[in-house]
Amino acid sequence: MLNQEVGAWDTVLLDPLTEDSFIENLQQRFKKDHIYTYIGNVLVSVNPYKKLALYSTDLVETYIRRPPFQLPPHIYGVAESAYRWLNDKNENQCIIVTGESGSGKTEAARIVLQFLVLVSSDLNEVQPIKNRLVHANTLLEAFGNAKTILNDNASRFGKYIDIEYDFKGDPIGGHITNYESNKIGFQ
Numbered sequence: 001m002l003n004q005e006v007g008a009w010d011t012v013l014l015d016p017l018t019e020d021s022f023i024e025n026l027q028q029r030f031k032k033d034h035i036y037t038y039i040g041n042v043l044v045s046v047n048p049y050k051k052l053a054l055y056s057t058d059l060v061e062t063y064i065r066r067p068p069f070q071l072p073p074h075i076y077g078v079a080e081s082a083y084r085w086l087n088d089k090n091e092n093q094c095i096i097v098t099g100e101s102g103s104g105k106t107e108a109a110r111i112v113l114q115f116l117v118l119v120s121s122d123l124n125e126v127q128p129i130k131n132r133l134v135h136a137n138t139l140l141e142a143f144g145n146a147k148t149i150l151n152d153n154a155s156r157f158g159k160y161i162d163i164e165y166d167f168k169g170d171p172i173g174g175h176i177t178n179y180e181s182n183k184i185g186f187q
């Protein structure tokens, strides 16, 4: 995994660090299907618009077992880091996913949600909450997404997903709040 890496996986290691070297590094990595690159603890993701073998239960387990940022950049690394800080430091965590229409925000949020569902326990009382979070997200997309010239599955709203955890790191509930309905006016 580590020896297949291309370019600099963290932009802060680039020398010289200029806009050109930053873009060139992203391009070099993207050509080899390395769509993720860190800038410190920020993750840059370039939408591949094709299915890549980047997401699996095995890989989730790999990212859970290793401290953050010791593995190649991945959205699992960001999700793992937030989950670890939540449990170890008992501090609220927030992952902000941002980018232009079609850049992959909806997919990224779904991958983070899947990660969080996989890493928490399989206890019978936790399962219905995890199912509800995943299904509510899917249901909202079914009603709230539509095809635009920029994206076949464009979200017509922004969303804030709030998941509450108990002291064992298991989800006990959550809210999905929709906002930014003025998105419709701009796309």
Ligand SMILES: Nc1ncnc2c1ncn2[C@@H]1O[C@H](COP(=O)(O)OP(=O)(O)OP(=O)(O)O)[C@@H](O)[C@H]1O
Pocket: 047, 048, 049, 050, 051, 052, 099, 100, 101, 102, 103, 104, 105, 106, 107, 108, 150, 151, 152, 153, 154, 155, 156
């Ligand atoms: N990680 C990924 N791997 C493969 N394909 C992806 C990935 N992320 C996004 N895509 C593809 O790009 C399309 C657009 O992505 P997505 O809907 O997540 O964009 P978005 O940023 O949420 O856009 P909008 O703001 O318009 O809702 C997806 O339907 C999917 O086909």
